[in-house]
Amino acid sequence: MVIRDYIFLGIFLLVMACVPLLLKNDYYISIFVFASFNCLACIGLSLLLGYAGQISLGHAAFIGIGAYTSGYLTTQFAWSPWITMFIGVVISIIIAIAVGVPSLKLRGHYLAMATLGFGAILYIVAVAAVDITGGPAGLNNIPPLNLFGLILDSDKKFFFFSWSVVVIGLLFALNLINSRVGRGLRALHGSEDAANSIGINTSSYKIQIFIFSAVFSSIAGSLYAHYVTYIDPGPFGIMHSVLLMTMVAVGGMHKIWGAVIGSLLLSLLPEFLSFSTGYFKTFGIEYKPDYDTLVYGIILLSIMLFLPEGLYGGFSSAFRAVKNIVKRNGKKAKSSS
Amino acid sequence: MEITNQDFSNLLQYIFMGIQRGSIYALAAMGFNIIYNSTGVINFAQGEFVVYGGLMMVSLTMTMNLPVPVAFFFTVLFVMLIGILMERLTINTVKSPTVLRLVIITIGVSIFLEGIAMVSWGKNSHVLRHFSSSETFEVFGAMILPQTLWIIGILVFIALGFILFFNYTMTGKCMRACSINRDAARLVGINDRKMVMISFALSAGIGAIAGIIITPIIQMDYGRGTMLAIKGFGAAVVGGLGNSVGAIFAGILIGIIEAFGAGYISSHYMDAIALFFMLIVLFVKPSGIFGSSEASKLKEF
Numbered sequence: 001m002v003i004r005d006y007i008f009l010g011i012f013l014l015v016m017a018c019v020p021l022l023l024k025n026d027y028y029i030s031i032f033v034f035a036s037f038n039c040l041a042c043i044g045l046s047l048l049l050g051y052a053g054q055i056s057l058g059h060a061a062f063i064g065i066g067a068y069t070s071g072y073l074t075t076q077f078a079w080s081p082w083i084t085m086f087i088g089v090v091i092s093i094i095i096a097i098a099v100g101v102p103s104l105k106l107r108g109h110y111l112a113m114a115t116l117g118f119g120a121i122l123y124i125v126a127v128a129a130v131d132i133t134g135g136p137a138g139l140n141n142i143p144p145l146n147l148f149g150l151i152l153d154s155d156k157k158f159f160f161f162s163w164s165v166v167v168i169g170l171l172f173a174l175n176l177i178n179s180r181v182g183r184g185l186r187a188l189h190g191s192e193d194a195a196n197s198i199g200i201n202t203s204s205y206k207i208q209i210f211i212f213s214a215v216f217s218s219i220a221g222s223l224y225a226h227y228v229t230y231i232d233p234g235p236f237g238i239m240h241s242v243l244l245m246t247m248v249a250v251g252g253m254h255k256i257w258g259a260v261i262g263s264l265l266l267s268l269l270p271e272f273l274s275f276s277t278g279y280f281k282t283f284g285i286e287y288k289p290d291y292d293t294l295v296y297g298i299i300l301l302s303i304m305l306f307l308p309e310g311l312y313g314g315f316s317s318a319f320r321a322v323k324n325i326v327k328r329n330g331k332k333a334k335s336s337s
Numbered sequence: 338m339e340i341t342n343q344d345f346s347n348l349l350q351y352i353f354m355g356i357q358r359g360s361i362y363a364l365a366a367m368g369f370n371i372i373y374n375s376t377g378v379i380n381f382a383q384g385e386f387v388v389y390g391g392l393m394m395v396s397l398t399m400t401m402n403l404p405v406p407v408a409f410f411f412t413v414l415f416v417m418l419i420g421i422l423m424e425r426l427t428i429n430t431v432k433s434p435t436v437l438r439l440v441i442i443t444i445g446v447s448i449f450l451e452g453i454a455m456v457s458w459g460k461n462s463h464v465l466r467h468f469s470s471s472e473t474f475e476v477f478g479a480m481i482l483p484q485t486l487w488i489i490g491i492l493v494f495i496a497l498g499f500i501l502f503f504n505y506t507m508t509g510k511c512m513r514a515c516s517i518n519r520d521a522a523r524l525v526g527i528n529d530r531k532m533v534m535i536s537f538a539l540s541a542g543i544g545a546i547a548g549i550i551i552t553p554i555i556q557m558d559y560g561r562g563t564m565l566a567i568k569g570f571g572a573a574v575v576g577g578l579g580n581s582v583g584a585i586f587a588g589i590l591i592g593i594i595e596a597f598g599a600g601y602i603s604s605h606y607m608d609a610i611a612l613f614f615m616l617i618v619l620f621v622k623p624s625g626i627f628g629s630s631e632a633s634k635l636k637e638f
Contacts, residue, residue, distance in 0.1 A: 053437055057444075102620035109379055109440055113570050114619055117612040120567055128605035238563055242444060249441055290460070294452025301445035305427060308438055 005174050008257055009167070016163050020156055028271075029155040033227060035267035036162040037063070037220040038247060039260055043166070043173050044216025046248045046259035051177060051185040052209040054104065057241045058115030061122040062092050062214045064236030066221025071139040071231050072132060081145050085222040092218035093211055100210040105203050107192075111210070119241050126233035138232030145226045158227050165223065169216055173256050176212070181205060239293070246300045252310025261311055269295070346478025351596040353476075357485045357554065359592020360492040361387070364547035365569025366576060366584035367499065368540040374516035374579050375536035378439045382423065382447040384566030386541045388454055389416050390548025391557030395463040405468055413545045419450070420541025424534045447562065454559035462558035471553075488550045495543060496585055512536060516579075564608060568595075571615030577625025586627060591615065 023029050041059055048054050069088035073079045095118075103114040126133045133139065145152045145161070152158045176182055187195040188202045195202050225231050243266070251262020270292055307314045365383055372380040393415050397408035427442050428434075468487045473480040503509040514522040515532045523529050547565075548557065555561075572591050576583030591611050598610030618626060 049437075055437065055440060055444075099616075102623070106623050108377075109436065110574075110619060110623065112381075112440065113379065113567070113574070114616060116563075117567055117571065117616050117619075120564065121609045121612050121616075124606060124609040128603070128609075242448065245441070245444070246448075290455060291452065293448060294456060297445055297447075297449030297452050301427065301442065301449055304438060304442045304445055305430060 002178065005257075009170070009174075012170075012260065013167065020159055026155045029159050031268060031271050033155060033159050033162055034224075035264055036159075036166050037224045037227075038244065038267045039166050039263040040162075040169050040220040040223075041217040041244055042247045042251070042259040042263040043169050043256060044213030045244055046251075046253060046256055047173055047176065047209050048213040049245065049248050050253035050255065050258070051182065051189065052206045053189055054206055054210065055109055055112040055245065056115040056210070056213070057112050057238065057245060058099070058117075058119030058122075059213065059217045059244050060236045060238070060240035061115075061119040062096070062217035063221035063224065063240070064122060064126060064233070065092050065095065066218035066223075067225040067231050067236070068126065068133055068139070068221075069218075070222040070225040071142045074143055074226075075139055075141055081143065081222070081226050085219060088218045088222050089215050092214045096211045096214035097207070100207045100214075104206045104210060115241070116238065119238050123233055123237050126236060133233070136232060138230060139225075140230050142225050142229045142231065144229060145223075152226075162223055162227070165219065169219075170256065170260070177256065181208065185209065243296060246296055250299055250303045250310055252312030252314075254309060255312045258310045258312035265311070266296070266299075342478060347600065349477055349479035351600045352593055353479055353481050353485055354600075355593030355596035356589055357482075357488050357592070358551075358595060359572075359589035360488045361547045361551045361565070361588075362568045362572040362591050363492060363585040363588025364495065364543050365565055366572035366588050367495075367581045368544045368547075369570055369573040370579050370581045370584055371536045371540040371543070373573070375512060375533050376428070376439065377436055378428075378443060379570065380537075380540065381440065381443040381566060382450055382562075383540065383544055383569055384562030384564070385447050385450040385454070386416055386420065386544025387548040387551075387565045387569075388557060388559060388562040389419060389450065390545030391465065391552035392454060392458045392463060392548075392559070393545075394549045394552060395465050395557065396458075398466060399464070405466075409549060412549055413542050416545030416548075417538045417542045420537040420539075420544075421534060423541075424537035428533065428537070429530060447566075451559055451562055454562075458559055460559065462556040463552070464556055465552040467553045468550075482554065484550070484553050488554075491546065491550050492585070495546065496582075499581060508532075508535060568608075568611055568615070571611065571618075574615060574623070575618045575625055575627075577627050580625065580627065583625055583627035587625070 019032055020029055023032075041063055045056065045059055048056055066085070066088040069091055070081060070084040073084040073087065074081055099114055099118050100111065103110040127136055129135070145158075147161060150157070152161050177185070184195065184200045184202075184205050187198070187200055188205060192202050221236075224235075244263075247262040247266045248259045249262070250266060251260065252258025270289065273292065273295065274289060303310060309317070365387055368383050368386060369380060372378060372383075390412055393412040394408055397403045397412060398405060401408075403411070423446050427446055428439060431438065431442070467482070467484045469483045471482065471484070473482050475481075503513055511522070511527045512532045512535065514525070514527055515529050519529050522532075551557075568591060569588070572588035573579075573584050574587075575591060576585070576587030591614060594614050595607055595611040599607040602610065
């Protein structure tokens with residue numbers, strides 16, 4: 001981690017600590033809890049997309065694996081949620097290896113389609129395997145998490161817990177990219193051939209990162225299951241995978257912080273849009289939640305076309321520009337005096 | 338086990354069902370290949386071209402009551418225009434294109450088009466009249482729709498047109514030159530950007546035709562694009578990415594596997610079976626079951 005990361009982390013912790021103080025309504029806190037799941041998954045996905053340069057369109061499936069493993073094992077066998085979360089992670093690792101190893105050995109974006117196909121299969125299984133997943137009706141009565149005797153049953157308690165998990169994931173990811181693996185990945189990003197030639201096993205690095213990102217998603221899924229205590233296949237479809245990727249790309253895919261910004265903004269966006277429905281009406285536009293897809297598409301397209309480094313990249317280049325202007329003016333002032 | 342007549346006619350029924358669906362995957366795969374060969378990008382909006390073809394045809398024939406051939410022509414033209422706009426407004430404007438960025442842009446276009454389709458055509462599925470009669474006729478006990486014959490006929494027609502275009506016209510040859518070596522093609526005076534645009538137009542046109550001919554059978558709604566795109570891509574991979582003749586056979590093969598899966602295993606898992614087959618081929622022989630790994634390195638249409 002570099003100094004800037006510590007500063008950002010401080011700001012981030014401060015902002016997040018203020019959220020429950022400012023929001024009196026539990027409903028809005030729950031939106032932030034959902035945002036934390038997306039954030040955790042996006043941190044993992046950002047490692048994959050931004051550092052390994054690979055697209056995955058199946059991460060919602062890993063969230064689903066985490067959620068269903070936790071949901072099934074806790075309701076059927078009454079196992080401890082912590083154990084089931086761990087089992088979910090193990091299953092995700094196995095599947096990530098099975099999907100990732102063959103498709104990441106190939107050049108190009110085979111992983112995108114392999115994960116898309118895999119995500120679609122898993123969704124179909126979640127709907128059709130009624131005996132295990134409960135089918136479209138889903139699984140009910142999943143127990144809440146128990147943290148050393150403290151039962152996380154309120155929105156506020158879960159808010160602090162899940163964002164703490166996000167911070168741990170964030171620390172892990174930030175340390176990873178400043179480690180040997182991270183440097184290897186950056187070399188890979190510059191030129192795969194050059195990285196190979198100096199002895200970096202590029203496909204092995206890509207696979208490792210894919211596994212990490214799957215683990216992040218799986219944990220997010222387990223947390224989700226224990227938070228809402230009810231799961232159905234709905235949130236684990238392809239659209240959610242695409243949405244996660246959109247969050248990372250919008251925030252800025254070459255920086256972990258971009259994923260944090262993107263996932264927070266886009267998780268809050270539907271709320272914001274439904275909030276401003278009245279405002280749209282004054283322009284004669286009837287805004288419906290159905291239009292969310294279109295809005296996401298427009299956001300992703302305009303970011304990729306005009307701000308390829310995402311919002312984070314946009315902010316930092318704007319910041320640099322301002323800094324340069326200030327510096328120049330300062331020099332002018334000095335030379336004129 | 339004795340094979341009865343009933344078993345045979347069921348088998349035949351599934352084969353026809355498979356060919357009918359597989360033809361659509363084959364056409365979608367050809368669309369993938371055209372753009373892949375000219376840009377190296379997998380166009381995630383390919384499924385949307387199919388959806389727009391189907392939905393536009395519904396609007397033109399069912400609400401505006403245009404005759405089928407006229408509506409067919411205008412629908413294909415309309416979707417080709419979408420393809421050209423997509424290339425001119427997004428792909429062409431990118432100053433420093435990396436494949437990653439272009440792929441994400443096509444994903445963005447795909448979400449955008451899906452959103453537009455939902456706003457303009459609504460969420461319900463749309464019915465389209467069959468081209469000729471919708472009465473089935475019997476072949477060895479299997480019931481076949483005349484629309485199936487239309488689908489097969491149009492697939493053959495497009496495949497022939499495709500081969501003629503890429504082998505005997507100047508534009509087609511230029512596109513092949515670009516796909517083999519873009520810099521060299523530019524050196525001999527081929528306008529490579531224009532070729533990319535043409536490839537998007539062609540790809541969109543083929544997608545539109547696929548949408549038009551399948552809509553009478555499956556009905557079309559705004560959200561079908563993703564699944565059609567995955568299976569079309571599956572066909573492209575199984576046939577060897579970039580190899581369109583392989584894609585046609587692979588598409589039909591996937592269609593038949595899917596129909597057998599639905600008939601003999603479970604219709605719930607129909608989509609999963611086809612995708613599973615695609616993943617297996619992707620993992621075991623990523624160069625496709627029809628191509629050798631050396632040939633797959635040379636991009637050809």
